[in-house]
Amino acid sequence: MGTITFNGKEIPFDEGDNIIEAAKKAGTEIPHYCYHPGLSIVAQCRMCLVEIEGARKLATACSTPCNNGMVVSSESPTVKEAVSGVQEFLLLNHPLDCPICDQAGECSLQEYSLKHAASDCRTDLNRRTYIDIDMGPSIKKNMNRCIHCTRCIRYCNEVGDIYEMVALQRGNNTEIVTVDDKPLMTAYSGGLADVCPVGSLTTKDFRFSKRVWYLRRNDSICDGCSKGCNITVSHEKNLVFRLEPRENQEINKWWMCDEGRYGFHFAQSPSRVLAPAVKGGGSMESAQWSEAGARFNDLVVGAQSIAVVASADITNEEADLLKSSLPKAELYSYSPSVDSSSEDKALDHLIRRKDKSPNLKGLEGRGYSAFSKFNPSKFNLVVYASGGKVRPPYGIAKLSETTVGLGVFLKEEVDGFDVILPGPSWLEKEGSFTNYDEINQHFGQAIRPIGLAKPMSVVLSKYLADSVWQAG
Amino acid sequence: MLIKRETGFLQRFYLLEVMKGLFITTKNWLFSKNITIQYPEQRRKYSPLFRGQHYIKTTNGVENCTACMLCPTVCPADCIHIEAGERADKEKFPVRFEIDILRCCFCGYCEEACPKDAIKLSGIYEMADYERRVYDKNFLLIQRGSK
Numbered sequence: 001m002g003t004i005t006f007n008g009k010e011i012p013f014d015e016g017d018n019i020i021e022a023a024k025k026a027g028t029e030i031p032h033y034c035y036h037p038g039l040s041i042v043a044q045c046r047m048c049l050v051e052i053e054g055a056r057k058l059a060t061a062c063s064t065p066c067n068n069g070m071v072v073s074s075e076s077p078t079v080k081e082a083v084s085g086v087q088e089f090l091l092l093n094h095p096l097d098c099p100i101c102d103q104a105g106e107c108s109l110q111e112y113s114l115k116h117a118a119s120d121c122r123t124d125l126n127r128r129t130y131i132d133i134d135m136g137p138s139i140k141k142n143m144n145r146c147i148h149c150t151r152c153i154r155y156c157n158e159v160g161d162i163y164e165m166v167a168l169q170r171g172n173n174t175e176i177v178t179v180d181d182k183p184l185m186t187a188y189s190g191g192l193a194d195v196c197p198v199g200s201l202t203t204k205d206f207r208f209s210k211r212v213w214y215l216r217r218n219d220s221i222c223d224g225c226s227k228g229c230n231i232t233v234s235h236e237k238n239l240v241f242r243l244e245p246r247e248n249q250e251i252n253k254w255w256m257c258d259e260g261r262y263g264f265h266f267a268q269s270p271s272r273v274l275a276p277a278v279k280g281g282g283s284m285e286s287a288q289w290s291e292a293g294a295r296f297n298d299l300v301v302g303a304q305s306i307a308v309v310a311s312a313d314i315t316n317e318e319a320d321l322l323k324s325s326l327p328k329a330e331l332y333s334y335s336p337s338v339d340s341s342s343e344d345k346a347l348d349h350l351i352r353r354k355d356k357s358p359n360l361k362g363l364e365g366r367g368y369s370a371f372s373k374f375n376p377s378k379f380n381l382v383v384y385a386s387g388g389k390v391r392p393p394y395g396i397a398k399l400s401e402t403t404v405g406l407g408v409f410l411k412e413e414v415d416g417f418d419v420i421l422p423g424p425s426w427l428e429k430e431g432s433f434t435n436y437d438e439i440n441q442h443f444g445q446a447i448r449p450i451g452l453a454k455p456m457s458v459v460l461s462k463y464l465a466d467s468v469w470q471a472g
Numbered sequence: 473m474l475i476k477r478e479t480g481f482l483q484r485f486y487l488l489e490v491m492k493g494l495f496i497t498t499k500n501w502l503f504s505k506n507i508t509i510q511y512p513e514q515r516r517k518y519s520p521l522f523r524g525q526h527y528i529k530t531t532n533g534v535e536n537c538t539a540c541m542l543c544p545t546v547c548p549a550d551c552i553h554i555e556a557g558e559r560a561d562k563e564k565f566p567v568r569f570e571i572d573i574l575r576c577c578f579c580g581y582c583e584e585a586c587p588k589d590a591i592k593l594s595g596i597y598e599m600a601d602y603e604r605r606v607y608d609k610n611f612l613l614i615q616r617g618s619k
Contacts (some may be wrong), residue, residue, distance in 0.1 A: 099540030099587050100564040208556035208564055211541040 002068030007075050019061035019072055020048055030074050031083065031112045033090075033197045034149035035062035038254040039158055045149050046086045047112065050074045058082055080116075087117035090147045093127045093172065094198070101145065103199030105212040109147065130175055136183030138258055139192050139201050141176075146200040148174045155195045159255055160186035161349055176200075187352060190261040194244060194254075205262050206242045218446040219246060221433050223313050223389055223426045224260030226344055226355040228435030231256060233264075233427060233446040240264050240427055240447060251439065257352050266389055267425040267450070271411040274451025277420040284414050289452065293463030296404055296419050300326065300468050303381035309334055309396065310368060312357035313387035314407065315431025316440070318456045319359075319366045322385060325460040325469050329383065333368035335360045336390055340370045344436055353436055357390045358426075362434030376400040384417075385456070388425040406456060421459050424449040518595055523580045525596040526571055526607065527616040529589060535613060536590035539566040543582035543591050551575035552582060569609040573599065592616075 003010045006023055013022035020030045021037070033045035043063040050061045053071035058079060061072075073079060091113060098104040130143035148167070153176065156165045162185055168175045178184060184192075192201045215234040222229040222243065229252035232244045243264055245256035266272070276292035277284040287295075300306065306329040308322050323331060335357040338344050341364055344355040376382065376399035384392055386407035397403040397416030405414060407423035414420050423429075428449045432442045449455065482488055509516065529536045539556035557567035582591045594616035 099542070100538045104540075208539070208558065211545070213545065214541075 002066070004066050004068070004070040004072055006072050008073075013066040017066050019050060019064050019066060022066050023061070023074070028074070030061045031108075031116055032062055033108060033147060034151060036151055036154075036195055036254075039151060039154040039195070042150060042154070045090075045147070047083060047090075049079055049082045049086070051076045051079050083116050084118060087113055088122070091117065091121070092123055092125070093144075094147065095127055095144050097145070101142075101199035102202045102207060102212075103145075103196075107199060108197035128172060133177065133181045134183065135178055135201075136185075136189065138189040138203060138205070138262075139184060140204045140207055142200055142202075143175060145198050146174075146176055147198055148176070149197060150176070151195045151197065152176060152192050152201055155188075155192060156184075156186060159191065159350065160188045162186045187257050187259070187348065188255060188350065190258045191245070191255050203242070203261075210236060210241045215241060218444055220427065220446055221358070221441050221443040222256060222260040222263075223358040223387070223433070224257070224263045224356065225353040226341070226358060226360060226436040227251065227351050227353050228358060228433055228439065228441055229256045229260060229351060230441070231260070235427075235447050238447045238450070239268065251435065251437075252351055255351060257350075259352070263389055264427060266410075267408070267427055269410060272450070273405075273409045273411055273414055273420055273422050274453060276422060276452065277414065277417075279418045284417065284420065289454070292419055292421055293459065296421060296459075297463050297465055297468070299381055299402055299404060299418065300383075300464060303379075303402070305379045306330070306381045306383065307332060307374065307376075307379040307400075308383045308385060309371070309374060309392075310363060310385040311335070311387060311390035311392060311407075312355075312360035312363050313390045313426065314359065314363075314385050314456075315387065315426070315429070316359065316362045316366065316434060317431045318385065318387065319363050319368065321457055321460055322383070323366060325464055326383065327469070330379075331366075331368040332371055332374045333360060333363035334371040334390070334393060336393075339372045340364065341436065355436065358435070359387075359433040361436060361438060362432070362440070365434065386423075406459065408453075421463075422451065422453040423456050423459065424453050428453065429455055518597075520595070522595050522597070523578045523583075523593040525594050525599055525616060526573075526576075526582075526612060527592055527594055527614060528569065528609070528612045529592050530613060530615065534562065535565065536588045537566050537569065537586075538562075538564050538588055538590075539569075540564075540587065542585040542587065546581045546585040548579060548581065549575045549577050566609060569612060571607040571612065573607050574604055 003012050011022055011026040020032055020035055023030050030048045032048040034042055041063050043060040048061040049058040051073045052059050132141045132143055135141050153165045157163055164178050164185060166179055168177055190203055193203045214236045218233045220231050220233045222231045230246040230248040232246045233240055234242050243261050245252060245254055247254050275286040276289050278287045278292050278295050306326055308326055308329045309332045312333045312335040335355055338355045341360045344353055347354055380401050382400040382403045384396055384403060384405050388408050392413060402418045405417045405420040408425045409420055427446045430445045432440055434440045539554050541554055544552040544554055551572040553570045554566050555568035556564055559565060580593055583593050596616055
């Protein structure tokens, strides 16, 4: 711990902080492109130049660690001139295609040219152009927009742990390519769009679907696996457009995997069941909530033995609720890839886990037994509760006499169920997940329930008779 | 406040006042220019800045619009709906471009915001219709220009 004088103000810094981090903690942003807290420091964009008293030249704030008593200025005329010069050089070759660029609105180049660059352009030279080669299903490259910060190269090497992007040529003609023009292999390729400060690397999934200034953002937790990565949900008019990682040093740092990033589409799938349905004459027919609810209650009241099978993506709160509302029932949890959390293991060095359900640990802690112990012939009624991405085991509805589905189902899965009561996916409700490390994380609701889906708390309290709740 | 005017002896006959009025009427009837025009055949000249029916400008048969969404962003009436797509000859183009014309308040902000000189307001003001129309892309691609 010590203090530096930054723009005439004493600010504290932690051991090992560079000037950018110290200034950030004090609430000032030093402009930067190539610096990312999660990547190694190369100091090649030269945007973070600051003046240090006693130094002969301007220094880059990213590569200069703070020293006690250092006097730093980011607002002196020399710094301002240098930064505006750097910005002008970067804009020399940048195409003015902001109208068709997905990054527009959250682009560092736009922000810094507004703040730090001259408003006019002094060059009429031709801008350099490249022919872009496809980089696989996740990322769309536009090399013309690149400012050569090499964050993507360092991201692949250090985060993806796979050396597949390189810079060819040099100087003005530098081109960032994948080795031998192969498609990206890393399971974290979506993160390239996050680290790219301009619109050179954008995700194909989000491409042209929305301008970013329309999006509203909510904090949430990824439901893709037992890691429980912190994410931001971007949505507009009750439609989710993308998920992005949110910094949490204890769990996912700054990153998330592609599986989680693109995994939200099931919630908006056209084949999701969005209205209550009951079995009538062989196939499922949509019904009123009152009718389906009454049928559900009749089944529960009439059943001799009940099992609750919960896919391990329901929230802890819902798990508690099922336990207290159906006191007679035996409880089982289901995760597609593992039977119990003891089988769970890390799939790679970074984030991905074998258990592809977010809350198996939480359900186990609440007395839900492993799915392998589930014997369907023992029960008259199986209540299958689904929270979202975990698909029910094949043919679960045909194993027992009667089955009630509670939560998120797709039309092709509901064959054989007796009653379907649609519920919200994890984006549409509030709750908490317990990750593999027993960290209990609360997440908020991002969008309203889609269609006629009703939260489990409403369904259980409204349609189940009091006698059922008190049977235990 | 009521002002009471004194009326003189001659004015109380009214004859002179009636004559005076008739004289003004006759003068306007015989010697002044007509204000009305024969509308469908004759038309008034409007300013080139007049903001009428919309169209999307094309260059060599390709629409100028790149679906950058600045016009729906700036639109105070929220009447422009665009869906972007990609095709071989153009990186980004509007697959769907609709203007809910009954919501439009003809403020011209869309024209002002457009970086590609694509959306324009023509001089056409005859937009009465028998149905509630939403202008689709094909309709907007008719080059109207200003009259």
